[in-house]
Amino acid sequence: MTAWDLLSDYTLHTVAMGAAILGVISGVLGSFAVLRQQSLMGDALSHAALPGVCLGFLVAGTRDLGWILGGALFTGGLAALTVLALTRLSRLKTDAAIGIALSVFFAVGVVLLTVIQRMGGASQAGLETFLFGQAAAILRSDLVLMGGVTGVALTVVLALWKEFKLVTFDPEFARTLGLPVTLLEVALTVMVALAVVVGLQMVGVVLMAAMVIAPAAAARQWVSRLEHMVVLAALIGMASGIVGAVISALGAGLATGPLIVLAASAAVLVSILFAPGRGVVWEAAGRVRERRRLRGRQVLATMLSLAREHGDPDYPAEQGMLDAYHRLGTHGVLERLEARGQVRRARHMPGEGRHWVLTPEGRREAERTLAEIGPGGR
Amino acid sequence: MNERTATGPQGPVHEPGLALHVEDLTVSYQGRPALWDIDLDVPPGVMAAIVGPNGAGKSTLIKSVLELVPRTAGHVYLFGQPYRTVRRRVAYVPQRSAVDWDFPTTALDVVMMGRYGHLGWLRRPGAGERRRAMAALEEVGIAELAGRQISQLSGGQQQRVFVARALVQEADLYFLDEPMAGVDATTERAIVRLLEDLRARGKTLVVVHHDLQTVRRYFDWIVILNVRVIAQGPVERAYTPENLRRAYGGQISLIEGFGARATDGVSGE
Numbered sequence: 329m330t331a332w333d334l335l336s337d338y339t340l341h342t343v344a345m346g347a348a349i350l351g352v353i354s355g356v357l358g359s360f361a362v363l364r365q366q367s368l369m370g371d372a373l374s375h376a377a378l379p380g381v382c383l384g385f386l387v388a389g390t391r392d393l394g395w396i397l398g399g400a401l402f403t404g405g406l407a408a409l410t411v412l413a414l415t416r417l418s419r420l421k422t423d424a425a426i427g428i429a430l431s432v433f434f435a436v437g438v439v440l441l442t443v444i445q446r447m448g449g450a451s452q453a454g455l456e457t458f459l460f461g462q463a464a465a466i467l468r469s470d471l472v473l474m475g476g477v478t479g480v481a482l483t484v485v486l487a488l489w490k491e492f493k494l495v496t497f498d499p500e501f502a503r504t505l506g507l508p509v510t511l512l513e514v515a516l517t518v519m520v521a522l523a524v525v526v527g528l529q530m531v532g533v534v535l536m537a538a539m540v541i542a543p544a545a546a547a548r549q550w551v552s553r554l555e556h557m558v559v560l561a562a563l564i565g566m567a568s569g570i571v572g573a574v575i576s577a578l579g580a581g582l583a584t585g586p587l588i589v590l591a592a593s594a595a596v597l598v599s600i601l602f603a604p605g606r607g608v609v610w611e612a613a614g615r616v617r618e619r620r621r622l623r624g625r626q627v628l629a630t631m632l633s634l635a636r637e638h639g640d641p642d643y644p645a646e647q648g649m650l651d652a653y654h655r656l657g658t659h660g661v662l663e664r665l666e667a668r669g670q671v672r673r674a675r676h677m678p679g680e681g682r683h684w685v686l687t688p689e690g691r692r693e694a695e696r697t698l699a700e701i702g703p704g705g706r
Numbered sequence: 707m708n709e710r711t712a713t714g715p716q717g718p719v720h721e722p723g724l725a726l727h728v729e730d731l732t733v734s735y736q737g738r739p740a741l742w743d744i745d746l747d748v749p750p751g752v753m754a755a756i757v758g759p760n761g762a763g764k765s766t767l768i769k770s771v772l773e774l775v776p777r778t779a780g781h782v783y784l785f786g787q788p789y790r791t792v793r794r795r796v797a798y799v800p801q802r803s804a805v806d807w808d809f810p811t812t813a814l815d816v817v818m819m820g821r822y823g824h825l826g827w828l829r830r831p832g833a834g835e836r837r838r839a840m841a842a843l844e845e846v847g848i849a850e851l852a853g854r855q856i857s858q859l860s861g862g863q864q865q866r867v868f869v870a871r872a873l874v875q876e877a878d879l880y881f882l883d884e885p886m887a888g889v890d891a892t893t894e895r896a897i898v899r900l901l902e903d904l905r906a907r908g909k910t911l912v913v914v915h916h917d918l919q920t921v922r923r924y925f926d927w928i929v930i931l932n933v934r935v936i937a938q939g940p941v942e943r944a945y946t947p948e949n950l951r952r953a954y955g956g957q958i959s960l961i962e963g964f965g966a967r968a969t970d971g972v973s974g975e
Contacts, residue, residue, distance in 0.1 A: 363809060487828060494819050498805045501871075504772050504798045505823035506790075552810045552855040 340577045343463045343530075346471055347569025347588055350530050350539065353478040354523045355565030356485060358544035359558045360516050363496050368423065369408065369517060370540035372430040374524045376407030378437025378533045381458045382444055391454070393470060397525045400533075404521035407433045408514075437533075461532035461585030463573065474526045481519045485558075492516060493554055530569075531585035542592035543568065549603035568592035623661050625697045626654065628670060631686050632694035641691065644674035644683035665690065722786030725750040725879050725910035726771065731780030733763070733770045740766045742933045744780065748912060750878075753905045754927035755915040755941075759954050762932040764914040765801065768881045772798055784879060794823065797877035799868050801884050807857050813867045814839050814852040820874035835874075842870035847896050862893030869897055880904065882913045886920075898924055921945060 361370050377400035384399025385391060407429045414425035444455060457465065485492065494502045495512045503509045520540060527536045543565035547557045572588030601609050630653050635643040650658045662684055665671045670690030674683040686694065721727040728746035732739060741763040748754050756764045769775045771782050773789055784792050797820070817839040818831045825831060843849045846866040851859060859867065865885060872880055882901075886894045901911050901924075915921060921928065921941065928945045930936040930953045937949040 363806075365806075490819075490822055490825070490830065491827075493811075494822055497809050497811065497816070498800070498819070500769075500774050500800055500804060501798060501819070502822075503774060504793070504796070506793050507822075548810065552857075553812065553815075554810050557810050 337577065339464060340573060342466055342468055342471065343577070343584060344570045344573040346463065346466045346474055346530055347573045347584070348566045349471065349474045349478050349569075350523075350527045350588075351543065351565025351567070351569035351592075352562045353481055353526050353565075354536075354539040355543035355547070355561035355563070356482060356558050357516070357519050357523045358540040358542075358565075359547065359554070359561045360485075360492060360496055361520050361540055362544040362548065363554075364513075364516070366517070366520075367537075367541045367545075368426045369411065370520050370524070371537035372407050372411060372426045372433070373404040373517075373521045374527075374533045374536035374540075375430045375437075376433035377401075377404050377521075377524055377528060377536075378458065379403045379433055379440055380437075381455065381528070381533075382437055382440035385444060385455055386440075393473065393529075396458075397473070397528065400525050400528055401521055403433060403437075404524055405518060408517045408521065434533075457532070458528055459532050459534055460583060461528070461530045461535070463530050463576070463584030466529055470529065477522055477526050481522050484515070484519065488512070488515070496554075531588060535585060535589045538589045539565065539568075539592060542589070542596050546592070546595040546599040549599035549606050552605075564595050565592065568595060620661075620664065623654075623658075624665050624668075624670075625693065627658055627661050627665065628686065628690050628694035629697045629701075630654070631671070631684065632691060632698065635686060635691075642674075642685050644676065644685050646676075646680065647682040647684065650684070720781070720783040720786050721747070723750075724748065724783070725752075725785060726912065727783040727786070728771070729781045729783075731767075731770060731782065732778045733766055733775060734778045739778075739933060741770065744935055746929060746935060746938060748910060748927060748929075750785075750910045751905065751908050752927040753901055753911045753913065753925050754929060755913055755921050755925040756929045756931055757915055757918060757921060757953075758931035758936070762953070764931055765883050767931065768798075768883055768912070768914060772796070772881065794875075795878040797872040797875035797880045799872045799880070799882040799885055802861065802865050802868060802888070807859070807864055809856065811856060812853050813843065813848065813856055813859060813863075816856060816867050817842055817870045817874055820871035823875065838874045839870070842873040843867075845873060845900060846870045860890070862889040865889050865893060866896065869900065873900075877909070879910045880912070882911065884914050884916060887916055918950070 358367075358370065361367055380399035380401065380403030381396050382399070383403065384395035384397070387399070388395035410429045410433075411422070411425045414420050414428065415422050418425075420428075441456060454462070454465070491502070491507055491512055494505075495507065495509055495516075499509050499513070502512075523540060524533075524536050527539055531539055543561040544557070546564050547561035551557050551560055568591035569588050571591040573584055575591070576582045576584040576587045599607070601607055604610050627650060630650060631643075631645050634645050634649075635641050647658060647662065650662070662671060662682075666673070666684075670687055670693055671684045672687055674685045676683040720729075724747050726746065726748040728744050731741055731744040731746070733741040744767065746767075756767060758764055766775060770777050771784075771789065782789060784796060789796070814836070818835050820842075821831055821835045821838065825835070840849060840852060843852050843866075846869050848859075848863055848866050848870075851863060856864065856867065869882070869885060872882070880901075885897055889897070901913070905911060913925070915925070922945065925941055927939070928941045929938045930944065930949050932953045932955075936953040937944040937946070
């Protein structure tokens with residue numbers, strides 16, 4: 329089978345479409361979760377979906393997707409309420425409360441899973457695929473459900489856009505305006521649970537948190553408006569989904585869910601390193617530029633001082649002396665200044681080191697520098 | 707506002723002639739009183755400072771009036787009515803540290819948030835909101851920074867954005883929590899001028915203030931607080947060294963200086 333055959337494969341289309349839908353909903357809702365510093369809540373919600381999956385199976389008696397996803401939503405919501413209750417009623421901080429809820433619910437889910445397995449019967453086969461997802465098992469009819477849930481969530485976000493924005497930015501102020509802040513926060517949390525439900529088959533409960541966090545975290549690096557962040561996070565999520573699905577199809581037998589998560593994580597890595605303004609590389613480059621600029625100005629100022637001391641605006645400063653003044657090799661600095669037309673080479677005796685003279689432009693820059701550092705400076 | 711009779715649909719009206727009327731207010735955090743049996747009156751049209759040592763409950767007082775922290779006991783009336791029914795006439799400037807300034811949005815957008823209460827559900831801010839927000843940024847003197855991402859603003863500029871957001875609320879009563887804390891002198895002057903301007907237009911301002919040296923210069927009404935109300939009233943009557951000493955207690959040496967200055971102020975007026 330050639331790569332082209334593969335890319336026109338029906339199963340791949342279904343999987344890629346599902347992954348894209350998942351990427352959109354988790355990118356959009358993850359943006360709010362990340363900005364509200366509730367990323368870990370996504371982790372708790374997804375782990376807490378496991379007991380719900382099992383309960384849904386037990387109630388329905390078969391692997392009925394509606395019951396299973398309904399159960400996941402139910403226990404996910406229950407976990408979120410548990411976190412809220414723990415932080416409100418006890419003195420536990422949010423991170424501890426989330427940790428407790430996450431592990432307790434997940435443990436219950438694993439116990440239920442083993443109970444179901446012990447009960448035997450063919451129908452229970454494959455419930456553990458919800459741990460890490462099994463993309464290939466997704467049907468076209470599942471896409472309708474996933475798309476429907478995503479559509480509802482997006483509509484709600486669009487309709488309550490300004491309320492969600494304000495509650496995320498400044499909940500206390502929102503309360504003074506009379507907004508039902510708690511209700512809006514619950515809505516945002518419930519919708520993260522919806523995103524988890526959409527991702528259950530594809531990515532599974534263990535890795536689903538990464539889908540909530542990664543696209544949003546990556547998008548935040550590139551933009552500085554909430555609307556741009558949400559759209560970009562949706563696009564990154566969608567792209568990660570499709571890339572993961574295609575790689576898994578090409579690599580025959582590689583698990584789709586983890587690949588999608590890896591694709592999203594790669595987007596995070598690239599964004600953290602290279603995003604303009606906020607990226608690590610960008611900031612490091614900015615520091616280097618700044619240091620170079622500063623060195624250049626220091627050397628110019630020294631040359632101006634020397635010229636003034638000698639009463640000669642064209643005083644040729646010897647490079648070795650400038651090195652000694654600054655306790656470093658000024659060769660590179662002087663060449664950069666020369667390239668910018670702020671210094672020029674002066675004639676010197678054979679056997680002597682190079683000499684440099686300020687150009688009028690260099691003198692202006694040096695005067696500015698000395699004026700800035702004031703009379704106390706050199 | 708429409709006229710309300712002595713027993714309007716919201717229940718009896720209490721002291722409608724006062725901008726703020728607090729009765730027997732007690733607030734406690736985990737069993738420890740933060741505010742104890744507060745009785746407080748602020749007439750309309752004044753610029754009132756709330757001063758007191760750290761932990762005196764200054765911010766808590768504002769937050770309990772605005773129902774941001776639960777009251778253990780007591781009643782609060784704004785223009786004679788409970789807060790819920792007069793929300794629109796009240797604006798709030800929280801402490802600058804209350805939000806994460808790395809949030810992806812612009813100065814103009816934050817100011818427009820002050821209009822959300824008037825807009826109501828499902829309606830988006832439009833040209834009208836944008837115009838008001840720009841005018842408010844103009845008033846606080848940073849109109850040229852409207853499109854700037856808020857993390858790129860200095861502390862003073864961020865504070866001005868918050869004040870501008872309260873301006874577009876077009877309220878009658880403004881609560882400001884330490885608006886002059888940690889800002890540059892230019893910002894402080896700009897904010898004070900703006901507050902004086904609001905007072906001249908008949909608005910009432912209640913300001914948590916930390917700098918005792920400027921109380922006499924900026925304010926005409928004072929509430930000295932230390933869990934209880936130590937003193938309240940017009941600055942020239944209530945802002946005495948004796949009252950400050952009672953509020954600040956242990957930090958007495960610090961107070962002596964200000965006290966002397968406060969007395970000088972009285973004789974000079």
